[in-house]
Amino acid sequence: MFLFSLQPKKAIESQQNERAVIYLDNHATTPCDPVAIEKMLPWFGECFGNPHSSHHAGQVASDAIHRSIDIIASLINTVGEKVIVTSGATESNQLAIRGAVTHPRQKRKHLVSVTSEHPAVLDVLKDLENDGFKVTLVPVVPQGRANAGTVDLDCLASAITDETALVSVMWANNETGAINPMAQVSALCSRHGCLLHSDATQAIGRIPVDLEAVKIDLLSATAHKFYGPKGTGFLVVGAGDRRVRLRPQMLGGGQQAGLRSGTMNPAGIVGMATALEQSINDLRSDPKRVTKMRDSLWSLLSSGLQGLTLNGSNLAEEVRLGGNLNLQLPEIEGQAWMSSSPDVLFSSGSACSGHEATASHVLTSLGLSDAEARRSVRFGIGRFNTQSEIESAAEYLVENYLKLLRIQS
Ligand SMILES: Cc1ncc(COP(=O)(O)O)c(C=O)c1O
Known part of the structure; x- marks a missing residue:
């Protein structure tokens, strides 16, 4: 599990007691390109x-x-x-x-x-x-x-x-x-x-x-x-x-x-x-790379967890950014999944309103209830992610979700 090669990796690792983390929150911000x-x-x-x-x-x-x-x-x-x-x-x-x-x-x-x-x-x-x-x-x-x-x-x-x-x-x-x-x-x-x-x-x-x-x-x-x-x-x-x-x-x-x-x-x-x-x-040389990783994350998560749904449109490239995955969880609040999965960084709403407990206005504007919005999470796959990170992240997230379900039941 790797993030990226310069200082930010060290900073995030030390916050997480030296564990490497996978950054999947590229709508909030992106790591600065080393070049x-x-x-x-x-x-x-x-x-x-x-x-x-x-x-x-x-x-x-x-x-x-x-x-x-x-x-x-x-x-x-x-x-x-x-x-x-x-x-x-x-x-x-x-x-x-x-x-x-x-x-x-x-x-x-x-x-x-x-x-x-x-x-x-x-x-x-x-x-x-x-x-x-x-x-x-x-x-x-x-x-x-x-x-x-x-x-x-x-x-x-x-x-x-x-x-x-x-x-x-x-x-x-x-x-x-x-x-x-x-x-x-x-x-x-x-x-x-x-x-x-x-x-x-x-x-x-x-x-x-x-x-x-x-x-x-x-x-x-x-x-x-x-x-x-x-x-x-x-x-x-x-x-x-x-x-x-x-x-x-x-x-x-x-x-x-x-x-x-x-x-x-x-x-x-x-x-x-x-x-x-x-x-x-990068976009011109390999326009589908990020989209393929996003599709792979969706397919790994939805095959591991029953009842996940997509918030927003389908995954067609004309209507949705290639790296975006916004999901609604059937049973668990997004924040709980995030807190139980510190080795993968993602978001339970927009980063800019993440400090507020209110449901995301973007999701309620789609017609979701407050509870559905709170059961939602956002992943943003970026240029510096790799397919192996996606696979490790999906395995870890599915495992943690199932643990949470067992605790709840
Ligand atoms: C759509 C959109 N507009 C505006 C902003 C604000 O950008 P900045 O904080 O760099 O001013 C953001 C940041 O999250 C954003 O996603």
Whole structure:
């Protein structure tokens, strides 16, 4: 049972009394790619210049940043001028949504989004509601129907009006892995001349994202979901057909054309570009590897445990991220299974709400009861997992589940 080769493995092993653990929680975060770590190191040491200084050391850092931004942009088929670097998707979502709808030239006051969005979108919308905006949240296709967990397109079409300023629909969901039909969502927004924001945090690096093929006005991402460092992300502004005006949310030195003040982070940005390049190269060279491991985990668990069901859609690659497995257990709470199985790391809800005892809003938005949601677990298989890890994890998890059942009965 191995995790990955650098420091994190040691850290997690020592927490677990030197036992090696298998990390299957890649929707919460991913281990930083060793190639990205290596490329980042000089920017903490000898290349320490402030990228906004006009002297040589500053220019070296600035050039590295611009090269990295161009790499990121080209990997999603846009241009570097449209990319703003942020501290992650939470900040990107805030800048995109609040920034666009509070711009003085924006006169529309209606916002549309989806019940299954991440709190980094939903909480911004709630806050805007308090400021006088009207917010409509549309449902997802319920459990048991084809494409369960994706946005209900009919409801979305009837929610958008000519008063809608912005629609926010995530590209892929962090719990169910549901992939939204972004081309159709984009067409609906064009019809009404409203802006489209997409939180693409779980999609970037995992599935192809081509901003020439699908027009998105504002797109958020965070590096640590594609094997980059934490605390670094980006927002693409204006990759759709409409002009986007943003009111900055962070004021100060006027960096990044005044849209996001603050000294840029060369190490983080170089690491983010390297990690995205590595992820996309990997995806192109072996697009089915992660999906095959996920399918294998599903088949091993469901043959070892009676009555497991899938939450969300089927496992087809058009509607579900290849590494995602969200399961409902027949008898045991997800948290109990997790606690009894410390050698495999997975999640009983989204990591961001994992500290709360409440049932996942994503699962209840699918139509699950609170009890069903609490009997659910999420696995996220990633690039650095191996088939032998999947087999060891499945054997261990089945064994622990059966032990728990015996204790309960
Ligand atoms: C879909 C989605 N959006 C936003 C975020 C927030 O990302 P960050 O914490 O890097 O800002 C996450 C992280 O879990 C996520 O999964």
